[in-house]
Amino acid sequence: MQLVIRSVYNNNSVLVNLGSGKQAIVSGKGIGYRKRPGDTISSTNTSSILYLEDERIKKHFATLLKDVPIDIVVTAFSAIDMAKKNYHYSVLNYIYVTLTDHIFQMYKHLMNGKYRSSMVPDIHERYPTEYAIAKDVLEIINKNLNVHFPDAEVKNIALHFINAQGNDPDSEPTDTLSMKVNRIVNAVFKEYNIKRNLNNQNYFDRLMIHLQYLVERVQNKALDNHALNNNIERDFHQLYPKSYEISGKICVQLESKLNITLNENERVYFIIHIQRLIQENENKPS
Template identity: 80%
Template sequence: MRLVIRSVYNNNSVLVEIGEKKQAIISGKGIGFRKRPGDTISATSANNILYLEDDRIKKHFATLLKDVPIDIVVTAFKAIDMAKHTYHYSVLNYIYVTLTDHIFQMYKHLMNGKYQPSMVPDIHERYPTEYAIGKAVLRMINQNLNVHFPDAEIKNIALHFINAKGVDPEQVPTDNLSSSVNRIVKQVFEAYDIKRNLTNQNYFDRLMIHLQYLVERVQTKSLDDHTLNRNIEQDFRRLYPKSYEISGKICDQLESSLRISLNENERVYFIIHIQRLIQENENTNA
């Protein structure tokens, strides 16, 4: 079977068209060498294939490629697809952005000798499936990227899947909703002198994506209904008091202004996002 190349990412990765309106990332040694859009390649030349299942995923992939190396994007996307199919785990599509960015940031820290395991409490007893997914994903990351992240990274990956659990509704967040959420967050951040900059922009954008999908899940009544261990919330409050305070104010204002109700799980997820954001912000100002 011959596949038509639509884009060449590097010597080992290309975007191909498979049938009508279907696309996939094909990777294999030398598969893109001296190839151009419109050329064809044999399907037997591929070592791996990653299907881009819908328009949102295609858009996420194209956006991420502007800043993230192709091998990291492909690894993250394949890991998410593995979780979907092997563990029958449904996730919102924004995890393609958040998990990819997380892996990229951790990879850069590891390569620069600045990697430090996070202080996220242990969650394997409360979330055995997500922890198992995190363990399998970490194995894929270490193998595909030829790195060695410690097992402490499993719980961080697991949290991404806990956070993104759900089924995407057909409609996307509206412009009015996006504007309201952005305005609320900006007001709270201004009070704490938190600004988007070159250092923290990835964490800032990740938080904004989380906010948009969070409100959408509230509207479609698809929030995570599992109850986090109470000790986790207490640990976060003790470890990250500033993030706890900021997330509380954002959640309170979202509930008041948008007339929604957020459960404790969502508040904990905010703490994680905000802690990473303000930590990068403080490192920049240091």
């Protein structure tokens, strides 16, 4: 079968038209060498093919290619598609961006000798499927990129799948509570330019895990009612005014948009997590 080239990324990767508006990324040794858009290649010369069937996935792919090497983008997308197919695991489309960026950042750190394992706690007993997926994804990364990330990276990869589990609104009419919580928190973080980076990754990932537990507590109507010192929230307000402000905005939006009530303990936990993130940013070397 002859495939028509739409774009040439490098000597080994091209974008092809499959007909009926469908496209795919085709990889193979030398298949893009001296090729131009409109030329054809034989499907028998390909070693792998990545289908881009969703318009949003196409847009994610095009956007990522502006900053991320093609081999890393293809590796991330292939790994996600593997999870969907082999584990029948549904994910929100934004994971194509977040996982690709994570792999790219970790790859750069590894190549520069600055890679550090995250201190994210091991929660594989609670999320066995996501950890199984992450192990397979790590194998794909190490093989495709010819690198060797340590097994500890499985925890970080699993967290991406835990946080992105669900169906996009276009394919599923109802959002999950986890999707809504993550969307609200990330929207507030965007206002304050809080992003996951090498310096704050441990604390950021701990917060994401906390959000998973929060969702479970809300669904089971089992919010933490352990009595805290009455002065803690007041003291935090004085010591960490910005963290107090951000956590307050998150809690207000969670309560109003999800029609839930968070007790004082949950508010304090948010302050602690957010202060860790901000403190990390303040200590980031210039």
